[in-house]
Amino acid sequence: MTDNVRQFTVDAEDDGIRLDRWFKRHLPDASFNIVSRWARTGQLRVDGKRATPGDRIEAGQQIRVPPADPVATTATAKPKKERPRLTDDQMAFAEALVIHKDKAALVLNKPPGLATQGGTKTTEHVDSLLDALWFEADQRPKLVHRLDKDTSGVLLVARTPRAAAAFSKSFSSRTARKVYWAIIVGVPSIEDGMIELPISKQPGTGGEKMHVDEKEGAPARTRYRVIDRAGNNAAWVELQPFTGRTHQLRVHMAAIGHPIVGDGKYGGRDAFLTGTISRKMHLHARRLRVDHPDGGQIDVQAELPSHFSESLINLGFNLIDGDSLPLDETKFSDTAEGKKRAISQKAKAARKERKGERRGRGAAGDGAPRSRGKTGEGAPRGRGSPAGRGRKGK
Numbered sequence: 001m002t003d004n005v006r007q008f009t010v011d012a013e014d015d016g017i018r019l020d021r022w023f024k025r026h027l028p029d030a031s032f033n034i035v036s037r038w039a040r041t042g043q044l045r046v047d048g049k050r051a052t053p054g055d056r057i058e059a060g061q062q063i064r065v066p067p068a069d070p071v072a073t074t075a076t077a078k079p080k081k082e083r084p085r086l087t088d089d090q091m092a093f094a095e096a097l098v099i100h101k102d103k104a105a106l107v108l109n110k111p112p113g114l115a116t117q118g119g120t121k122t123t124e125h126v127d128s129l130l131d132a133l134w135f136e137a138d139q140r141p142k143l144v145h146r147l148d149k150d151t152s153g154v155l156l157v158a159r160t161p162r163a164a165a166a167f168s169k170s171f172s173s174r175t176a177r178k179v180y181w182a183i184i185v186g187v188p189s190i191e192d193g194m195i196e197l198p199i200s201k202q203p204g205t206g207g208e209k210m211h212v213d214e215k216e217g218a219p220a221r222t223r224y225r226v227i228d229r230a231g232n233n234a235a236w237v238e239l240q241p242f243t244g245r246t247h248q249l250r251v252h253m254a255a256i257g258h259p260i261v262g263d264g265k266y267g268g269r270d271a272f273l274t275g276t277i278s279r280k281m282h283l284h285a286r287r288l289r290v291d292h293p294d295g296g297q298i299d300v301q302a303e304l305p306s307h308f309s310e311s312l313i314n315l316g317f318n319l320i321d322g323d324s325l326p327l328d329e330t331k332f333s334d335t336a337e338g339k340k341r342a343i344s345q346k347a348k349a350a351r352k353e354r355k356g357e358r359r360g361r362g363a364a365g366d367g368a369p370r371s372r373g374k375t376g377e378g379a380p381r382g383r384g385s386p387a388g389r390g391r392k393g394k
Helices: 019-026 032-040 070-076 088-096 126-132 161-172 248-255 264-271 306-314 336-361
Strands: 006-009 062-065 098-101 105-110 152-158 177-185 192-196 199-201 210-212 221-230 234-241 283-291 297-301
Touching: 019 032, 088 098, 088 126, 098 297, 105 297, 152 161, 152 297, 161 283, 177 248, 177 264, 177 306, 192 248, 199 248, 210 248, 221 248, 234 248, 248 264
Parallel strands: 152 283
Antiparallel strands: 006 062, 098 105, 105 152, 177 234, 177 283, 192 221, 199 210, 221 234, 283 297
16 A cells, blocks of 8 residues: 555645645545544655644645545545536626736626625526636636625636635735725715724524624724715715625615615615616725735726616716725724724733733732723724714815
8 A cells, every 4th residue: 555655745826725725625535534534643744744634834845645545535525516518608708707817816897686606596606607717727716705796896816726815815804905886875964984883694584684783793894985976865985895794885874874776685665766777786896906916916997887887977977086086095903893903912912921920920929919901092982973973084
């Protein structure tokens, strides 16, 4: 059996990932249980040393993999469901969505009505079209974030595992900047404001609908700016999410009394305008700026779908006005959630330091009572009035 031992070299695309993740990518038939057994028995090694599934690997390292166990592999491996082949029309449609392409990334302009990923009774979606977008790459591109089915606009796709990890980190750390355009019902009294309302899944909806939940909700923060108004009936707004909660923009705008036009799920009948305005959702991911894995940035804008641009014209808005606002440079660390994290980290460090001091004093101690530190400048400030949840911008 020793003669059948396999040797693999970690390439640059797998630098820094966990060993179990490497197996999932390159040897999917070796289940986690099998890999764990190899590790326990010392058969799994990296650069000659015993390894565990959770170890991080580096480019250039040698992975020693024992002979495959035909019985165990066959018993535990799940049959792969083959994706249906795309038609010529589907491939042409997918390629037409691409508005930016480089070695690490693709940016698509997703049309409204097309889901990002599949689900129950959803067979047509962006993920199924990615088979048409390999181009010159030797692997299938991968989604790194998503848009709601009825939301149009910028959608980023990674072309390598390394790029996927970098982009995912940008989204999770809030360094990626996203700008949305929306047409809303009515006009907010504060034209440049911040909405800070926690969000959670609404009970009884199976997770299909979110709601504002002051007690159990996850922190959610959205900046809005009014670009133009059509009397008191409607407004064209720019939205920048500083957190990434499900349906965040839709929930927040409905919560302050100005639902997005066409969003009957959260605005009910009040979300529709009379006359020639389309009943489709008027929410569009206009712009994305994100750090590129190879240096520099990707900064892309997506053209509006026809129903949105027609509504702008019908309401008397000028498209040029939308791109005239400067990109808000607020950092995530300056936001309420960022401050709370910073405070939590400081408190954790302080507890560790006090624990170390107690150990240093030994069992005797000095008998002096410890003072409880007061919250300093970093303390989270109270919110404004519940009615508007907005405050004047800069």
